[in-house]
Amino acid sequence: MLRTHTCGEIRIEHVTKQVILCGWVQRIRDKGGLIWIDLRDRYGLTQLLLEEGKTDPETIAMVRTLGREFVLKATGEVIERKSKNPNLPTGDIEIRLEKLEILNPAKLPPFLIEDETDGGDDLRMKYRYLDLRRNPVRKNLELRHKMAQQTRIYMDGQDFIEVETPVLIKSTPEGARDFVVPSRMNPGEFYALPQSPQTFKQLLMVSGFDRYYQIVKCFRDEDLRADRQPEFTQIDCEMSFIEQEDILQMFEGLVRHLFETVKGIGLDEVPRMTYAEAMRLYGSDKPDTRFGMPFVELKGAFDTVDLTSGKNFVVFDSAEIVIGINAKGCAHYTRKQMDELTDFIKRPQIGGKGLIYVRYNEDGTVKSSVDKFYSEEDLKHWVVQFQAEPGDLLLIMSGETSKARKQLSELRLEMGNRLGLRDPNTFSALWVLDFPLLEYGEEEKRWFAMHHPFTSPKPEDIQLLETDPGAVRANAYDMVINGTEVGGGSIRIFQRDLQSRMFDLLGFSPEEAKAQFGFLLDAFEFGAPPHGGIAFGFDRLCSIFGGADSIRDFIAFPKNNSGRDVMIDSPSVIAQGQLEELQIAVAKK
């Protein structure tokens, strides 16, 4: 080793020891004949000291040529510091520099390599290897490593076997767009990169592996957003001879284990909510349960307030649903603040038409934007309905049920932000259960699997498969933390007949079903056990544990929103000879 110690481990008890350190120049101070160098490596920071008159003049001259990020090998004696730095684990000591070797010089980095940097996103992506030197970024990847370690410890402890499934698989029409790989040995044919190891893990259950997991790369060729990457990592799991309850307990256990070991947080028992309930109470299948603020229905399937006394308030009268939230203590909101909220819900991506408010003033009076239409008595009925107290503000929306719920859900989150109810260091997990099995594609005029075609309907709903497909509930579940879906799964179909019916419902001809999934249908005839599983989005789970919004900060070498790695400049054109060998051609429009 070029060093005897790292830059993070020398303490007061090493004083008088001769040590060799290697690392990067974090900063240099040169003042009054004394020079200090902060030398940095992954493990910490150690201060080197040079003193005019004591240190060899050649070494001093050399040090005065150094810049930030030079790579040094420094030899010297550990001495006690005169002025200690209690914020630094090595703050009690410094190294009296005796010998210095420049292992590699460094050009001035294009941005500051400090916890707070002056580099913009694009620059930091291009020089990702420099951004990775910064403590916060490195710590994110260290967190990710720890999460993976603890995941494996838990899964191994529960008798799961990690099995690697193939990356070069087969393209299937269902679900998101596949990345494909032309096969040179089979010209005209293509592999696909897996969107998940779904069918392989089910086959492993047919093989009797009983408990499988894998931390595995998956791929989706979709248009990207801030929290999506073309390649992403899943904790992929499957179990045999189980029911939904077993999966919920097993993986609640995993999440609890991760919170305990990685964050030192004891997670409460994870509450459960049906999909229908989540939509009714929060307008979302991934409600942020760090705070309450549930929806109250003034009109709708659960309405209990008579709105007919209103003087022809056509907005409510014509609405399918009238729902609202109680923003505690916000009755004092100014006109400007109210306008901000109205502007918020009118944003194109939210698409709200308008916002009704009812202030329940501290003095017990009620003031609303619909005073023209409703009597104070009416409004006080509402107030009771919302369980409001003086000082509260009711925010009410109306319209078509699914749209109004979605819009109010956004507003609820916005109010959560404004009221400081969404602390990234507070964690609230939730199981959402009983998802619909199918959703109707208006454009394609056919049913789509909400989770995937292998999800089993609830036995009691199977009878509805042909008569009312939209009402069939699935044995499917999501885990939601702080309003983000971190994992989802289902109990699978394991009978050939039911799987065939399912493909049929999804518009596969028997020939298509056989061509795409014949191996799975076959497998179900050779003794498939009841089974089910779950997959967690590992990047997202890490970002939530790290208290961050974007998954990008938890991926060593992420791609930008155009799917480009700007550091290595990929994708790129390839040689004509490569195309010819693969027997494909570029056919740009």
Next chain:
Amino acid sequence: MLRTHTCGEIRIEHVTKQVILCGWVQRIRDKGGLIWIDLRDRYGLTQLLLEEGKTDPETIAMVRTLGREFVLKATGEVIERKSKNPNLPTGDIEIRLEKLEILNPAKLPPFLIEDETDGGDDLRMKYRYLDLRRNPVRKNLELRHKMAQQTRIYMDGQDFIEVETPVLIKSTPEGARDFVVPSRMNPGEFYALPQSPQTFKQLLMVSGFDRYYQIVKCFRDEDLRADRQPEFTQIDCEMSFIEQEDILQMFEGLVRHLFETVKGIGLDEVPRMTYAEAMRLYGSDKPDTRFGMPFVELKGAFDTVDLTSGKNFVVFDSAEIVIGINAKGCAHYTRKQMDELTDFIKRPQIGGKGLIYVRYNEDGTVKSSVDKFYSEEDLKHWVVQFQAEPGDLLLIMSGETSKARKQLSELRLEMGNRLGLRDPNTFSALWVLDFPLLEYGEEEKRWFAMHHPFTSPKPEDIQLLETDPGAVRANAYDMVINGTEVGGGSIRIFQRDLQSRMFDLLGFSPEEAKAQFGFLLDAFEFGAPPHGGIAFGFDRLCSIFGGADSIRDFIAFPKNNSGRDVMIDSPSVIAQGQLEELQIAVAKK
């Protein structure tokens, strides 16, 4: 859970307990009013018992409809067996069946699901999910899981961080053929799948990660052989601020840890040999050191025997090298056996011209196939040279040095096989050091990197880079176990200038070097530390630990020699719409 216990855990102390088991029918015996079912799961085998007159007749009737591989849920009482089976962990007990549920029926499997099966390779590949049910195949994957676990335990213990590097990267012309992935968002451009995370791990060193590892999928679009797969797994590692010796010790430690924890074998200190020595003594850079049988040179760089006394034996006189091995105790070989050896070395893939032998008979006489040319006195000189004893057989070849060595190396391995010196349960590891940096491509008329373009020359040989490139040795090393290269690596170049010289030597123009590896050259200017690493072929390492020849048995879903997954029938044609979205076309010749 559908079961209370697995099929592997019930013991004598459970007697009288009511249990529920789930599993597959391994076999059924129906004899004299008694029926036994062997129920199998991943954890073991448990015997169920039915008794006419005692067991419910309906259940007995149901059992008589069962076939092999039916999936059952069986409820009953644990009882002590009359005739115990000491070979089975559950052999002291059986379950008196009370209630039976058929969870799924099974068609007759296309081959026997037993340790010894009647299924051919093709059939077992097509129904891989059934082959995976067999104990030996399942055990291979369990071994693989354990190897991965122990690798991570060792690496984590040594402060390595596992970092995931991208799968969608950039195609580079150097090395093997890349698999490529057309980019829909960047039409006309392609990603490549990584042949290794080489440049990324080096960038992580530039980032100061200090110690990196990853168990990672890699990809090579090469023509396949039995022990090659288009996708394979590496234990990929890199360290900073180290010298070659540190890498050798660290990863000898890994291999020793794996042998200890996975096989219970204490591995001796791993001997070291230079590439030159390995070629001279064994004609191979991956000698099988489970046995000796080193080459003896009669003529060549190290010759010590005067062959000129031969009566114009033109074969030797015109040869660049004359080398042989001493097959201990084989002087008794019959004419037929000698013919077999001659046939062996004349196989096209070996390409030998002929084989000279010298028998050192038990009675002290010497008999050879070149008696016409050499006197008994000459031959006795040879015998001394080979340190032969009465009863030994010398096998001698001649010709152009590299060819003759390669051929004799094959013969040596063949003799090792014949003499039973290559026991798959004996393990001999070896470091091969000081590989040449470059090898000359006769066809392309240029130098190629023997390891890869990032390998550093030995400092003392750098002066030869321009004058005698072929003589430059690299700081490169391979770990060989039982004649198989299981890992290889090098100390890397970390200076921009030297890396540029290297690209230059390999025929890259400065523009090409910049276009392909500009990001790495740039990175070297911002403070790159000295670093080096190694990668182990994980599939191969597992196969060696499992005492098997082929890596295929240690991969859950392998591909065949045409790169096809015959189970899922991949690769396959994709929809025209997919091609159009990707803006590529099939251009089959």
